[in-house]
Amino acid sequence: MTTRDQGAFGGRAGGCLVIGGSGAIGRSVAVRLAELGGDVTVTYAGNSAAAEETALAVKEVGRDGVAVHLDLGDAFRVREVVGEAVARHGGLHTVVLAASPTNFQGWTSTIPPEQYLEQLRVDSGGTYTVISAALPSLRESRGSVVVVSTVANRRFVLRDVLSSGPKAANEAVVRAVAAEEGRYGVRANAVGVGILDEGMTQVLIDHGDIRPESLEVARGRIPLGTFGKARDIAATVGFLVSDEARYVTGQWIDVDGGYSL
Template structure:
């Protein structure tokens, strides 16, 4: 990849969800490509500050900002702050994954599903909506980090896959409607990682070790992924190497979705 990975665009990047494993890996990758990065967090300030510190080790500016995805006003404020700090915004990555639990659809209270939609899908739309003026000016791009469960459904995973299916529709809408302004939008489907949310669900008992063994047997590459694998795909999609790629969904899953 060229040294000027973003085609000389002014501004920096916003990574929503910088306190998680994927968000951290993405922020570090963007920094390696030479971009300043604002990372957001919902509750884990210490982890987000650590991410920002790791980004600064690459010699670029970075800060961590609290963001409640369920508050559209705060979303607009945080996006405006990132635009002001970096002198523009050419890249937005949605890598937040609101904590959920594994539940059978038949036992899931509609109110809980509605709340997950409000935060995950509604929050994603709010961020993209707020960032579009800056992205148009920079002819920049959006990447939404999603789930492979929208290709191969995972039992008891509707709290994750449902809202992210809505996010996929938004990615396609932005790609189709904003291309005339030079704005691109793509998504990355996350397979089964051995860190991040998967580890949280294992530690909580929502996913049992035997479940992971069964899943491993369904992965052609016979291994679980790493956050850095997702970050590598995101890094490609936001760079000028992918300047003619928009409206696409790339699964990074070791072949699990086949």
């Protein structure tokens, strides 16, 4: 039987876990994984209704979908949720970290160290805890991890350290997992998100952290001349977790219309 005959996930047992299924990117990723043939557990921190809509969208594709609450800062609950996903799906072959803990833009000189440390604890510490808890199952399935990151780690965006700092740490973890877990067949990669016209960008606009006129200036710096969509991120994640990318690990792909150039 060929890999193509076995489906996008190479016939691996188990399902998918998407951390952050209530946002635009998480929803698009979950639906894409379902389209590829995966059953999906999605998590949410606060917006249960949006996460339930994501689970329903997965079911509409014909796959099993469920939404569960998860505070990434609660290490015990992280391990519990990973265990529940393993039990529900009979294993895990795909883990996608698509959560974006709420952060607001501010000058580095004005952000208290305590606020930055808390962002590190939840965003980077939570990512590490999820991957750590999932590794035994990923080794068994020879599965993969994808961390959704930011292009701000290649082209720094002013007042964005609460996002770019923890996500730089996450990218280091991706490289560590790729280098150390490859002997077990586990792959790890990252996707850098550019400027989208939905999701967190809209949240920051609504909060007043981003002015519409500033977005237009940013658009002028994008070679493709347009903002991205969550589905653009999902398409790249779908490739990276599939067997089409079976020889790709330790990489990050910026999906940004060329903004990071």
